[in-house]
Amino acid sequence: MNHLYRCVRHQTVLLLSGLLLLCSGLTHAQMTTVTGTIIDGVSNQPLPFANVVFVGSTIGTTTSERGTYTLAATGSFTKITFSFIGYKSITRTITPGATQQINIKLESDSQLLNEVVIRSGKRERYRNKNNPAVELIRNVISHKEQNQIEHYNYVSYEEYDKLQFSLSSLSAKVSERKIFQKYQFLLANRDTTTLPGKSLLPIYLEEKVTDSYFRKSPQKEKTIIKAKKRVDFGQYFDNNGLSLYLNRMYSKVDIYSNSIFLMTNQFLSPIATTAPTFYQYFLSDTIQVGTTKLVGLTFVPRNGTDMLFQGKMYVTLDSNYAVQRINLSINPKINLNWVRDMQIRLQFEQNTDGKYFLSKSDLLADFGITKGKGGGIFGQRTLSYKNYKTNEPQSDEFYSGQPQVVEAGAATKSEQFWVENRHDTLSSAESKIYANIDSLKRMPSFRRTMEALTFVVAGYKSFGAFEIGPANTFYSFNPVEGFRLRLGGRTTPELSKRYYAETYAAYGFKDQRWKYFLSGTYSLNNKTIYQFPQNYIRASFQRDTKIPGQELQFVQEDNFLLSFKRGVNDKWLYNDTWRIDYVHEFENHFSYSIGFKNWQQAPAGALKFKREDDNENTPSPTVTTSEFSLETRWAPNEQFYQGKIYRVPIVGRYPVYTLRFATGIKGLLNSQYNYQNLTGTISKRFMLSQLGYSNVTVQGGYIFGQVPFPLLNIHRANQTYAYQLNSYNLMNFLEFVSDHYASISIDHSFNGFFFNKIPLFKKLKWREAVSFKALYGGLRSQNDPQQNPSLYQFPTDAFGVPYTYTLNKTPYIEASAGVANVLKFFRIDLVKRLNYLDHPNVSQWGIRARATFDF
Template structure:
């Protein structure tokens, strides 16, 4: 997506970053930072993984493999405490609100050494060979399958899922200001226990209780949601999309999976098959819990800037070699945006058969614009599990139907249900979130603020049952229309959930023509037509301009920023389009649509429809078609965020397939041509662990019948300065046409894998990206105007030089290399066009940019 196309899809992320910027300016707590080295007082050897905390708090860190540490916190701290198994705890005085260096030597504790086993000795260069820590982790890896729930023929358990977001380090003086007096009921609801040293103001809470069922063969899962409850921000947010987005950022952590997806990135698990290649492991201690001997194992990344964890795990020494407990965190130098701190704590309990099952998962992340100062946003997802049952068979028909079922009463369960079924009670601050947000959204001042933000971000101004917008189309310009003014709007669900209308009117001051659009939609399932699953019928008429071959996603063609284009851009169309469409989506993410379109095309600007033998004074006729179409789409497990204008898919690990067929009928409503057009598309994102991810798209099409060039496939070109993923960025509009084609597009992000190892680049936290696009196509003789004079000739430029071509036997190829995460927002690509360089007004090189917002 380019710098324009991401506006809608990034609305939630922009609000998140905007919140970080706002609340960082409201924070007034002192920041204390202590750095230094922890060493053995006898040998002067550095101590790895020693614990350093602000005395009397849980705010702490651990030393790295060189004994170095950095401890930062907001508060008036006067002491630090240092502890390490086998050594006496040490405390040191510090000055609050300053940055200081403190080297600490720990004295061995002979009594403590008799209680635990510490394996140490002369420090040697780290290596995997003959390393007992690596041998232990290899045993864990080899036993992964038997320690997963999927190893049982049948399994069932109950899951409690709680997700909450809070504003962190918000100054207490805020609620005392006069402007915020009316919000004191919200601002005074603070939590100071969840994250010691920080004040949290809960603003979002979501809870879910569900029964999970698993069958190994044939593989099938079933989830029955018994209770579901979340904060509702009303019309200003897509509440379903917000929930999906947050749950995706805070994905469930499966330590036995090779890769763990968090914050739009993949982290390699410390017990992944390839973990010994990327991690260093150190034996720490041996303890006994419930008569079970456990070995503590510390782990750190070999390269501290890679997407890897560091932390400590405890492993059973029985035949299971199972993880009994693990704490994960990240190095501050990791190539991860906005995240100040990340902690993951997993606990496992022993089942009656001796296996260890996950009992609790706690994921905490503190976001901020600054790594150490200012306010931010704190998120926490807690999952707990109980009532495990294994090898209890259920009837085969139980697993039929939908994978996830929501009880009819799930969203309306009474408070008594939650008090009885929550695995953990809510804190005092959490228990007030639901009522506080309900009160907040009823306040006129809050509604006015949200309406202003909606207009700035989404471009729509609401007037209850009708809204005006989008604002970025009010003014634009192009070579055909000159200055163009547009005003439009649409109805909202406040008027009706059944009936919707949308319209706009535009005027071009150069061509002195009015353009307009009008549509009416009927929702068959009585739900908003902007929400999944859609089921509606729509009729519309549009009279407007269009660039042949420009196909955009998530943006209107008359967006103001699209007015800026490179090269010659004078070949346009005037279109009159009558449409009727039926769309039906299913809960399993299969959808189909049927449509009819009557389309009249007339040339505009420098474009002409001329047959061989026509002179320059021969007027250009119009091309009229009447077309029936059908489309089927399957996107298993697809999720998306619903914006005001577009519904933007959240890219997952599942493929998306689309098949479309269209047929033109000659003689129907003045249709001039018989033809059939078949198009198929498949796309998938492949996650490659530490090597990043690739998005691959394959597409092919074939047109049956004889048609003029306006009805051929005009390949997607891009003459803007923004990089478009689905277009050819150095191809000119109308440059290539085909009646049959196949294409491949590969966009790969290395996610900083190489730059993280280069000293300057790893400080900038840039990320590498490459892309490759190839298009192969051709034109049958029956559609070649040189062999059939009755067809319209391909366009030429003002000098009579051909402007439109076929691909012949050579595919069009372009590739790019880019730097992503520039200023945390931008990706800049150097694009190379590899062939067809003899065409007029083409460039072999180009620089294109697009906005992204990744973590």
């Protein structure tokens, strides 16, 4: 599953990083540039988030928390206007095509209340105590519950969702280059109004119109997608996975939530319960809008490197203490990769009952490889809401079934429907994106380029109905097979959505044996087998090598990078495995699978199956079992990165429960043993706001019956140099076996909370990570070969020294401290093994690394 997760991230990284590289060297055309500072005309204090706009255009910007601004764009602009709520607007004449500085003092408008603010000449130390701004924000915090839709028994509304991405900083000279002559239809479609000072080339657009319903008790949500439309890049990108990944990066912003998830990171809301501990607040102005009195609050982080916002909000002074409008931005010093700038603007409108509901949300982010003004990617997600209705109940049947429903024909709505139902009209550039990308993906040069990039990044070469790969398994090596070559592939939904096949063949030049795999899958619900909810039956046969205790869904041993291992690695298995499995998922994210497996294991390399009374010349027999299994899994509210030929669960805040029971039947298809194996797992991510997050997994298992060591729980070890989250990184292969065990794994990321306070680490933008793993288990006497000579003896090395052990009464423990975000792509851990240090060939310390991609 881990390699599938990397596939979807790699495809997204391919699109984003490739586009960044494409435009990073492009130059700017001549621009009109205006810079300066805007201050209060009376107090001479800077005015953050004041508006600056070229007259006669929609090109504008807002001032920083220091009141500074820079506005630049191509065009013959002769006037610029400055405005801020509660102040009189000012217009100034400018010189087109020149760089100039204009500083402005804004005078209070008559709309301001007659209040006097007295400031001393000496700046006082900031305190929460007796601070009217903090007292006001505490009122906002205490009234949060009544200002959320959860306050009502029933709420419904219509939502329009638009997500758009563009290449930024594209010069008009680009289209004149010979290499881009074929792409004039695409390059000419520029937007110079959305992002002041930058020319944007729209490349992705996604729209949805939905009806959303909420019920308080019992709490249920229902979303009906009435229409959806998005750019389709064809087979070269996973359009479903790309859409979900981008929507998760640009998550919906709920200012009343304690934590706001953006760009794979958590930001503390300025009105979170603990916000006064991390933010500083300042009263800025008081205004009257209609009959509503609003107070302006400016907020900044106490520490500019924490995952916090800076900005300004307007709060009502009625009984609601509600946020009426808020602008959020991030400090450039924040430990956030690739993001040059991010702006969030939320607007609220008063409902008929006096409460304030979100009417519009606008999230803008500018990405780039460097912090400079080179090429990059600009993304914007705009959500608007209307037709709020409260306390209009729906039937219980309405809320049953899947929480999100797509109406029939939602993806084929006419252009007339979109014209009538969009809350905002598309810009001229946005309206051409769909047709331009359709034309682009039909161009042979584009197809050839994308096929090459897909093979390099994802490892598969597509031939339509069939694809070959993965490339990283074509060549590998190990002590048993020596030099190993493998070639395989799988069918795609282009061949059939009901029938799927996957196969590979491999040959080891040292053992001179062929290995192969073949599977066939039939979908019972006429959906791709990778789409939720799954309902399929699969049959397969595999003849291959395997390290005892290593499950291939966690580690692919013929991955070239995993061929490099530490220590002794000469005890392997030859496996012949027949399987048939039935998988059925339900809309409530409960699933079960029923399986049958006939498994023949033969020792390979230095591994031997020997009883106590066997001599050296006694050939090693095989271990054959026939096993029925039942596995149940419940993952409440689980979401997936959904692709055409894979899907990957998204780690959320809800726990995932798994229970598996397997029973071996002696005498069935030469099976030699009767036994029962019960395993249970609970995993959950705990979000700790400014302190990061912890991934916690608790697991336990018990084997009933008497079995030889190849059928015991051989605990998952790792002898590679890669840090593996699901393995014990300083445990040797086959080192520990149990017939009953319990384990806990905690992996915590601080997201740079501490390093951001250390000057050098802050500059490097490193992030801290720690982990702890403990395994407690044991072996009953009936499964101990020292007490039962009829069982196969535990493996030993060439000198007769024991190689495999039980855990006795002491748990195996290891811990690590790591540095993540090294060069923005790597995590490096120093791992410490805390006990069982007297075992042969073990290391007390180790350095392990893994590739990551986070914002």
